[in-house]
Each structure stands twice: as C-alpha cells, then as structure tokens.
Amino acid sequence: MSWFDQLQTFMPHGMCLLWRPELMFLHIASDALIAAAYFVIPFGIAHFVRHRIDLEPGQRSAALLFAAFIGLCGFTHVASILTLWYPFYVTEGWLKAATAAVSVATAGLVLTIVPQLLRLPSPKTLQKEIDQHRLTLAELSAARAELALRVRATEVELHQAEENFAQADSLLEAVIDTVPGLIYAKDLLGRMTMANKTTLEVIGKPWAMVQGRTDLEFQDDKRQAAAVMENDRLVLENDDAHEVEELMDHPTRGSRIFLSTKRPLHDMSGAISGIVGMSLDITDRKRMEAQLNQTSRVSAMGDMASALAHELNQPLGAISMYLEGVKIVLQRDTPVHPALKPVELAREQSMRAGDIIRRLRAFVSGGDEIRRSESVADVVDDACRLALLGSGDANIQTVIEHESRDISAVMDKIEIQQVVVNLVRNAIESTPAQGSNTITIRTGRDDQSRACISVEDTGSGFTEATRAILFEPFKSTKGTKGMGVGLSLSRTIVESHGGTIRGDTNPHIGSTFSFSLPLTPQAAVV
Template identity: 30%
Template sequence: MRSDELDFHALIDFMPDSGAIRFCGRRAILVHADSMGALRKELVETLGSEIAKVVLTRYGFSCGYEDAELLAAYMHPDSLEEFILGGPRTHMFSGIAEVAPDALELDHASGRYRMSGRWRHSYEAEQHLRLFGRADEPVCWTLTGYASGFASRVLQADMICVETACEGRGDPHCAWTLMNASDCAPELAGLREYFKPLNLRDRLNLLESRVHERTRELEASEQRYRNLIEDLPEMAFALHASGRLLHLNKAARLRLGVSEARLHALRLKDLVLPDYTARATAFLKEIAARRSTTTLDLVMRDAAGLPFPVRLQVEPVLKDDRIVGYSGLALDISAQLERERELTEYARRIESREQQIQDVINEAVYILDGQGRLSFVNTRMAELLGAAPEAAIGHAVGDFMPASSAARIERDFARRIAGEAGRPFEIALSGREGSSVVLEVNSTLFVGRDVAEGVIGVARDITARRQMERELAQANRLSALGQFASGVAHEINNPLGLVSGYAEELQALLDQCTPLGDDRRLAQLRRGLATIQQQAHRCKAITANLLAFSRRQSASLETVDVGLFVAERLAFFNDAGLTRGVELAVDIAPGLPQAGTSPALLEQVLQNLIKNACDAMNGSGRIDIAARAVGEGIEIEIGDSGPGFAPGVAERVFDPFFTTKPPGKGTGLGLSICYAIINELGGRIACGNRPQGGAWFRLVLPLAEDGPGAAKHD
C-alpha cells in the first residue's frame, strides 16, 4: 500500500530571506523535538499525566483535522483512499514519525472504516523515554489524536485511533488501529471525550478547587494525628535530623519533666543517663544508615531524677530520599523487665525442681533432637557419660560411649522417629575403675507443639540386679556342685583310707625285714610305698577341700573392727613370709563402722586372696589393699600389679575346679570356697581388671547389728 502519491513538495514553500515557511498557503514553523518534549514535561508535572494526555491528544486531533481541510482545498484528491493516505504522508513529511500502513478497509455503503499500521522513530515516544523513562502504557498521545482528527475529517465520521504497542513502553515499534468510534470497546469509548473542545481554564479552576479541598483534608488529618499522638499514654517524640527535639507529647513531657518552651533546646542524648549518651548518638547514625525502624534499650531519668529503662522505637522521616528528621516512641519497659526477671527465676526454680526430682529417682534421662544429637542430659546421665551436662549437649552419643552401645541407641532412635514401636533394651557403659555398668533403656517420642522433635530415653542402672542374678546362678551352680563333690569325697575317702593304711602297714613290715638279697629292689619298693602314701595324703587333702566346699557352715558372727583386723592380718601374713618380695600399699579409711562377720572365715578369705595375688605376680610387684564404707556395708579391695584376667576368665574364677595355674599347683577350689564363705557371711564378692593393669577383688561385708552380742547366721 502506497502513501506517497501526493506531491508534498508542491505544498511547501521555504522563504528564508523573509523568515517564513508556508504549507498549503498557510504559515508554518519548524519546532525542535526537544521543545515539544519540554512542553510535555511541563504539562505532566503541572497538570498531571491524565490532563496532559487530554491536552496533547486534543492538540493532535485539531492539527490532524486542520491538515485534512488544507489537503482537501489544495490537493483535490482523486479518491477517498488517496485522501486518507495523505495523513501518514503528512506525518512523515513533517518529521513526526515513519508511518507504514498495512491494512485499509473502506465500506462507503455501510460507513464502516478501518485502518492499521506501524510507527517507527516516533518523536513522542523518544521524548517520553528521555524525560520519564519507560512507561506502563502507550504515550504517543499527539500522534493518535492527529490520526483521529485527520480520519474524522476525511471520512466524515467519528473515528478513533488506538495505539496497541509503543516504543515508549519498550515495544520494538508503535502499532495503531483506526476504527469507527462506535466499534470501540466500552473501555475505549471514553477517548471520544478527548476530542471535544477543552476549556483549560475551567479544568484549572476545578483542579485548584480539588487541591484546596485536599489540603483542608490533609490539615484536618494532620490535626487528628497530632491529637492522637498528644493523647497517647506512651511517650512519643519527634526529632530534627540533627537530633534536636521538635516535639514531645503530653505523656513524655510529664514523665521527663520537660516544658514545651524548653524542649527545643534539648537533644535526644540530653534525656538519657550520662552512660548512655554516646549510645543514643550512635543510634541515630545507625537509623540513618539503615533507613528503617530500629529499636534500642536505654535508661532515661524521670521528672524526679530517678532512672527508668525504656525501649526506643524510631523511624526516619524522609523527603526526596533525604532524612529530614525522626519520629518514635519511648516505651517504659520496667514492668516488662521485672516480668522477664520473674519468669526467668520461675523457670530456674522449675528446672532446679525437675533436676532434683531426677536426681532423687536416680534415673538417667536423655533427649535426642531430630538429628540424633543430645539436646538434654540430667546429672545422672552426665555422670554415666563421663561429661558435664553442658559439655554433652550437641554431641552424638557415640562421642561418650562404646560403639556397640551407641549403635543400639541409634537404632532405637531411628525406629522411634519412623513411628515404629520400641522395646526396652540394654546397653553397657564403663563405670568406676573400669567396671561395667548395665543400663536398661526405655524410650518414646519427644513431642513438642504437637510435632515430634526427637526421642526421650530413661536409663535405669540394673548392674546390681544383673550381679544378683549372676550370684544366684553361681550359688545354685555351687550348691549342685557341692552336693556332687560331697558324694565324690565320701565315696573316695573309704578306699583311700584303705590304700593309705595298707601302704603304711607294708612300710612297717619292710622296716622289720632283714635284707636278703638285692638292696636296690628293696629301696625301690620303699620309695614306691612312700609315693603311694604321699599321693594318698594329697588326695585326702583334696577330699577335705571338697567336703569343706560342700558343707554349709554355721558361722558365728562377731562385731569386728575391720580396719584394725585387716591391718593385723596383713602384718601376720608378712611375718609368716606369705608376702615376701611383694610391696604392700594399705589405705584404710578412718572411722570405719564395725562389721558383723566371722574373724576366722574372713582371715581365710583374705589369706587366699593375698596368696593368689602373690602367685599372679610371681612373688614380686605391688598389692594395694583398701577398706572403705560403701552404702550399707564395708568394702575391702585387693588389687595387684600382675597381668590381670584374660578375656572371659573373670566370669569363671569362682567356678569350682577352675584354675589358671599349671597342673599340680592348684585345685581350683580356693576362690570357690571364698565365694561360699562371703555368701555365708551375708556379703558379696566380685572381681575384674584394673585400668592401670592387674586384677582386683572386692568383698563387701554387712555392718554389725545393734548390740554387743554376736549373731548366729545359718
């Protein structure tokens, strides 16, 4: 489609000597695009975008309508199509924009017309971008007005040009559509108002009236705001950008004892205690840097000169992106701080009470968070872990216990978190001096705010229970073995007596006989009879031990000073040569209570344990003997510096006939008899390995009953 059939060069006449330009016989002028931009800027900033759009659209409509009149008079177009295309040609000839029509529909019979195209290099879009930046809506107001006016005159119908794309809002080009006003969508019908004559004075008068009305509303609103601030129960203030006071409400003036006449001479730092002046000054600088509401706790002085804590909430007042002042509140937080102190003290008392309860019941309590790390341990659990409660927080259980025990807790944690049912389980931890502590653990989900936050576990020390179970099993086993040993001993003693008696009788007969031949054979016979007698005596000693092991002795209990008794027996053992070559280290706690025991049986046990310790060290080393009060009894501990127990041995040392000595060096009954004696005396005996090396035996004797007499224990 062509828009250049009209000869525009014949319509314009340049007369620079006379300072005139004529277009279609009328005087015209050249206007710089920036000048039109300056006019646009003035209209927008003075009247607002909406009125500026009306003015420029109406201006374009008038220009387009008049140019159509001139072309009709001077050019006499041959056809309506040639005439309507004169508008785009005029725009291009005037330097307004490059116009490219792409569709034209003219239906003279129905009076329906439609035309569309593109504008490129629109001066109006360029100026808007230069002055205001990218717009949200199309900005070629003059161009759309011109197209509407030109088409309305040419087609003798109400035509409206609508811009659908615009370089002024970032589109690659401007696109427009020209249509009958009656075909416009309802939201575009209002554009027709732009083409009516504009009474700018009336518009300005209306605008001025609205400005005055809005000003009165703002003043009334400001007064209401001032009254609201003035009557606030909290202390409110306004500051100049320099920190000087501009306003204090009534509550602030009364609380601080500052009159209205005096407040303008004060600054914020003058209202706080001297220790806080530097902090107040730095606070305003911080607000200026952050440009947002900021809080700070300070201490002010009231009208009576008494200090009171406040929390400042201050925000900057901005104008043209520049801080011109500050406004804020000073909230008295005395009651809040007191409540916080009371709540803190209450929480401390609750925590202390809970800790005391947990300590009294002597259960170990732990909580694992969602990641399986310790978030709480009570005192008992901390003792078992070997760490202070605060040092355990945030760590995995594996940092404080054997890998097998940690893995058991972790498996239980995983099941609980997964929602599976759990069962009580047992773990073992290292106790005092290398002993093992057996714990029975029960756990459940730890729920906070209706959400599972971890797992809580309670561990009960069942070491004593397990020890009692082992001792009961050991006693039952010893009882059965004792009955068996008793039977064996009685069955062996009779034939053994005959063997021993006949050997003695034969020996006596040989002594009476006169040698008749080979003396060597006679001597050999005598040696054989002596060996028979020796082994018979050894067997008799073994059967005596078997009978002693099997016999349930009736011990006569006496009140014994254990400290003195142990010291005397150790001296006796040393004089008898039992501990020759061995260093004895004795540690007897002073003021030990007396025990109810049998001195003879206790001496037998001590002698056996000391002898075993010396044998374990091959006659050289150190034996530590200690006596101390424990719970409801007295504990005697004997430790040596020997090799200690091999794995699995400590659990069997009290079994009858079990020995680690070479053949012929022991019967395996000594420790079994010790175990039976201590059990008969109502005590306990245990053994284990020392952390520094060697073995230990601990026996616990019951305290003496009230009264001087001895008790009978069956």
C-alpha cells in the same frame, strides 16, 4: 509568484464589496472576533496539557494538534481581513492548505481516541463511583478497626499461651530432672538432643559437652558406647520399643547396670525422627538376685559337700593309712627307695582332698567358725600352703610378701582362705608350662586404709568371660572354664565381708587379682 507580484496582479477583495462601509465593517468585525477567539483557545489548550501530566501520549498529541489547527484557523481569518486591501491570495491559499493538513491530521487522531473518550465516565457517574468508594472505604476502616481489636485480643491470648507453655515446660523440666532414672532423646544419627540431670550425672559431663554428640564421642568406654548405639540402631531399624540391659561406668560408683526402655520418635508426617529412652539403675537389684542365686547354689553345694564328706572320708582315710603302711615297708627294706616320693605325694594328695572336703563343708554350713579378728599374714600363709600342696611345678617360683604381720581384719578364716586358695590355684593354672614363672602374693594396706591381698602371676592373662564374672556377677557362669565358679564364689565371699575384689590383665605381663577387707578398729588406727 512573489508577494509583491500578487499585489500587482490581483485586485483587493474590498473592491468586490464595492468598498461599501457596512459590508467592510461586517467582514472585518466577524473575522477579527473569530481570529481573537482562535488565538485564545490554543493558549488554554496548551495550559491544560502542561498541567495535566497524567495525560497519555496519544491524548497529549491530539490536544496539541487541535491547538495548532485552531491557531492556523485564526491566521486564515486575519488573512481574510488583510485581503480586503491587499490581494495576496496565493499566500492566503497556502495558509489555508497548511490549516487543512493540520485539521485532517487532527481529525484522524481524534477519531482514534474517540473510543477512549467514550469510556470516560460522566461527572454524575464519577460522583456515584466516588460515593461508592467512600462507602467502601468506610466499611474497610470499620473492618480494620475490628481486625485491630481481634489482633490485640489474639496477642493477649498468645502471650497468655506462651506463659502457660513456659510454665508447663518449666514444670516438665523440673519433673524430668527430679526423676531418679535417666531420660534422654537422640536423633537418627545417635546424637544427643535432650538429657535430664540424672543422665548427665551418670555420663559425668556437662550438657555443653554432650549436646549434639554420640555416645562414642562423649563416653570414655568405647565398648560400652558401641553397645548402647547398637541397641539404639535396633530400635530405629525395627520401629518398635526395645527393652535391654546396658552397662555404663558411673564417675564415682563404678560400673552400673541399667534397664533401658527405648522407643522410636515420629514427626508430624509419621516418619522416624529419632529415639527417646529411659534407663533405671538396677545394679543393686541384680546383685541381690545374684547373691540369692549364689546362696541357693552354695546351699546345694553344702548338701553335696556333706554327702561327699560322708561318702569319701572313710575311703580317703583308708587310702592314707594304706599308703602310710606302704611307706613304712619301703623304708624298712630300702631307706632311699625310688617309690617313696610318689607314695608320699599320693598320701599328701589324699590328705589334701579330705581337708578340702572338710573346709568346703564348714564353709557352706557355717560350722562353728565365727568372724573374728585374724592376722592377714597368718591366714594368707596357711592358704598358700594349702593351695601349693602337691603342685610341685619346677618352673613356678612363689613369692609371699607381707607389709606387716600386725595387720588384722575381721573375717571368717575358712572363707577368706578359700578365696586365697582359689586365686593362687587360678594363677598356677594360667602360667605357661615353659620358661620361668613367678607368682607373687602380697598383703598390706591400700590407699583407703583397708587390708589388701593381691595375687600376681606372669601367665597369659584372663579372658572376657572372667572379666564378666568379676564385674557382672549376676551373669551366669555357664560356659566359662576353670575360674567360673571359683571366682563367682570368691566375689560373693569378699562382698559379704564388706570388701571389694578386682582383676587386671595384660597379655604380655600377666594377671593381678586383688581384694580388700575392712581392718579391725585397732589395725585401722595404726
């Protein structure tokens, strides 16, 4: 039914009131005030929702539905006023139906948020919580201020501790660098993690070239490095301290012997993290021990030589006289007798044996010999003659070269001759039986203006045992063949004269033994 049809079908509501003014005014005034109030409330709710951005979506929807419900109620009261004159009751009914639908929806949503609203604290409760929070905040501020004071005090203590640690580290570093021994630390792979000044001096390299590297990487002698790393491995494997003598080359002092004490390092959990070690140079002590041992051995040899000289001189003299008589008889019967040469050779060997015994006895006892200025060339010539006596090897050629016959050195002639004899005899024994071989004996000056004597051969070279005798004289010569006692004795003699002895070998070329002696003042000036 259209709006105009409603006006023609129904009578106005005012007729029900008999158009009495006082009733008309009462209804009109009441509905107007209610409608005005209903129209104002939705605007307040909308303003509240707009500025309360913290509302949850359910709360916001409920507020807006409530505003729509109140607004529609206002329109129903306006419609009640209009129906007093215009009877559009159908339209008013639909308006009330819409208001009813919105009100039902609002009521249902409000029921769902009522539990939330009930949980909201009252202003008194909120004020109590605010006061409690303020008290808590004040306590937190006080605690924060106290914590700041403690932090500041702790920072001061930490700074002081850092300074103390720095001083302790500096003192410890100074002590470690002052210690004459080698102090070092390595990790599980043998890489250097710490080394004092003495260690770096022995290695001959700066810390930048040693840090984080193994002995095989920074040591020049790989054999020595491998031996050191093997000792380190035993310490880690046994998890126990280990004391061992180790050989290392010093950049200026040559080969040195160190007594190394190594211990495993453990971390906080007790696991092995590396090793720490200390090594002391005991080369001089070892040399003194070797010299004392050598002196004892030489003394015993002297006693034996005296006994041998006493027991053998007479039979050797008798043998020499007997051979001389045989030689005279053979020459009388046949001037060129085939047995003359063997007889002469036997006689020379018996005389040589007696000469060797007398020289050995003079050497070990001191005899009447004293050190004096001697011509190096003359001493070497006599020693070579003695060493070559009776050798008679057709495949060995002997060459003696003198830089000058005026080179003189302070020496004990018998002792130095003994050294040359030992070296020449060693050269003869090391040359092969086949082919042509040469032994070259040279005298002259070395680059340090010292008298130098060298013996070169074309043999097969010497062994590691011989090298040990030359470079590690404190080691026992037991088990070495041929050259053991002779070389050890030769080194003792040369070093007692203030000289040095060395040996070089090449399996394809041969061996060279050389030693030097201090020149006499006159020879050193030349």
